């Protein structure tokens with residue numbers, strides 16, 4: 001709260017860092033939605049609120065690039081999109097993207113903006129490259145090492161039907177080139193299903209060098225190693241190893 005609206009109290013840039021925000025992001029501002037002129041902490045808050053409106057005609061999604069105005073969470077001053085509050089001087093987001101109008105105090109997520117994707121992603125720029133054919137960023141272990149499918153990321157997950165390109169969840173590429181959420185893939189593996197839901201091809205090419213599976217975290221999902229013979233057996237259902245690196249960086253978002 002500003003104690004006196006006339007006195008401009010300049011604060012340290014780091015003041016209030018990680019102390020404000022919503023369930024999606026720690027950020028020191030709220031955004032004015034250009035579509036409905038209402039104020040929300042983030043576009044997910046906006047989208048959740050509008051999708052729960054009783055009239056389906058009111059349902060709409062906020063276009064992040066069109067946000068023009070933000071309100072500083074520290075001093076409540078509405079102003080044009082910028083990193084630093086023009087009134088109190090705090091960083092409204094430790095990470096700030098002027099293209100996505102995106103703010104996030106939690107920089108441990110290693111946000112970066114990909115010009116070709118046109119959005120911010122998480123996971124560290126140095127860990128990913130942009131594949132122009134697939135139309136998305138992939139982990140560098142997939143460079144020259146994946147089946148390119150034109151705009152493969154501009155489709156929906158075959159399990160849950162969510163649009164993959166800007167999904168906040170990690171995505172994996174199957175051997176056939178089709179893409180799917182890692183969580184949904186894991187879910188399938190739990191049910192002993194190892195075929196691509198779209199083309200029914202085996203999700204893992206069994207003629208592949210087993211050694212390679214060891215080196216590629218993203219494919220460990222299907223690399224269920226038999227502790228007796230040390231070969232990989234796609235029929236086993238026990239403990240599925242969780243890869244710690246997403247094949248495709250999720251969008252800027254939180255992981256839930």
Ligand SMILES: [Zn+2]
Pocket residue numbers: 033034035036037046050060061062
């Ligand atoms: Zn709106």
Ligand SMILES: [Zn+2]
Pocket residue numbers: 022023024025041042043044045046
């Ligand atoms: Zn939010």
Ligand SMILES: [Zn+2]
Pocket residue numbers: 072073074075076077085086087088089090
């Ligand atoms: Zn301020």
Ligand SMILES: [Zn+2]
Pocket residue numbers: 097098099100101102112113114118119120
């Ligand atoms: Zn961005």
Ligand SMILES: [Zn+2]
Pocket residue numbers: 114115116117118129130131135136137
């Ligand atoms: Zn990209």
Ligand SMILES: [Zn+2]
Pocket residue numbers: 131132133134135146147148149
């Ligand atoms: Zn590709």
Ligand SMILES: [Zn+2]
Pocket residue numbers: 157158159160161162180181184
């Ligand atoms: Zn899915």
Ligand SMILES: [Zn+2]
Pocket residue numbers: 174176177178196197198199200201
């Ligand atoms: Zn497929």
